[in-house]
Amino acid sequence: MIGIIPWRSADEELDDLYYMAIRLGVEKQAAELGYNVVKLSQINEQHVHELAGLLAISKFTQEKLEEFHQFHPNVCVIGSNFPLNDYDSVNTDFNQATELAINHLLHLGHKNIALIGAEESHNMHGYRNYKTPTVNTYIDMMQHYQLFNKKFFILKKNSRLDVHVGEQLTEMALKQWKHTLPTAILSVNDAVAIGVMHTLAAHHIRIPETISVMGINDLAISQYISPALSTVRVFTEEMGKTGVELLHQRITRSEIARRVFLSTELVVRHSTSSPRKKI
Known part of the structure; x- marks a missing residue:
């Protein structure tokens, strides 16, 4: 039996696909390998004897992971951006995802590219200034091309990455930008991008004619909103499957800790186009 320790509550998970x-993905691969899966809200000594291993999904602190490891020697972490020397881990290459998104917008001819997003409060190394791979790559690329504009860098600290935050930050950004709008907005994920699109539509700002909008994730709903969202596909189900495979190998033969990054894929739909030429 494998124990899943989710970072999100059941209700929060329904809001975060x-x-x-x-x-x-975890449940499918576990079934293929012959493991039953149990979802744990907390762990105790009993689990050491009942479980073959633990899967910790997402952004737990270093202290929390050490606590899990004290209860069970076999731990795999899925979805953490932090280097984990003592644990197997799998995540998506969000640096590559961000490069794909920005290169797509640059190829279309955009230069005034805004970033709208948030950084969640769970920082494994609290004594460091931490920026997510998406934020770091955006800053690096825009500075490299001498296109970085601080007023187009809209980032909220200690917040969830959801539709409401996208709406809220876009409302704030429009007040700051006034009549000097970017030609494109990169959102840190699809949920935030959908919030961005809601607010732009409420202000009668046309997408993509006035502002192109780009997401990262490729949620199932992203192809059905209007206009359909251009994004970068993150293979979330495959992340879950790979996590189970790593844990299975840890259970069956002890090895050095491994860190796996999955690639991403550009998905071009209708929310991005070339910038409108000034008359």
Whole structure:
């Protein structure tokens, strides 16, 4: 039996399909390998004898992971951006995902590219200034091309990455930008991008004619909104499957800790186009 320790509560997971898709991948691969799966809200000594291993999904602190490891020697972490020297881990290459998104917008001719997003409060190394791979790559690329504009860098600290935050930050950004709008907005994930699109539509700003909008994740709903969202596909279900495979190998033969990054894929739909030429 494998224990799943989710970072999101059941209700929060319903609002965040990213984590739900990871868990579904875990359950599918576990079944293929002959493991039953139990979802744990907390762990205790009893689990050491009942479970073959633990899967920790997402952004747990270093202290929390050490606590899990004290209860069970076989731990795999799915979805953490932090280097984990003592644990097997799997994540998506969000640096590559961000490069794909920005290169797509640059190829279309955009130069005024805004970033709208948030950084969640769970920082494994609290004594460090931490930026997510998406934020770091955006800053690096825009500075490299001498296109970075601080007023187009809209980032909220200690927040969830959901539709409401996208709406809230876009409302704030429009007040700051006034009549000097970017031609494109990169959102840190699809949920935030959908919130961005809601607010732009409420202000009668046309997508993509006035502002192109780009997401990262490729949630199932992203192809059905209007206009359909251009994004970068993250293989969330495969993350879950790979996590189970790593844990299975840890259970069956002890090895050095391994860190696996999955690649991503550009998905071009209708929310991005070339910037409108000034008359």
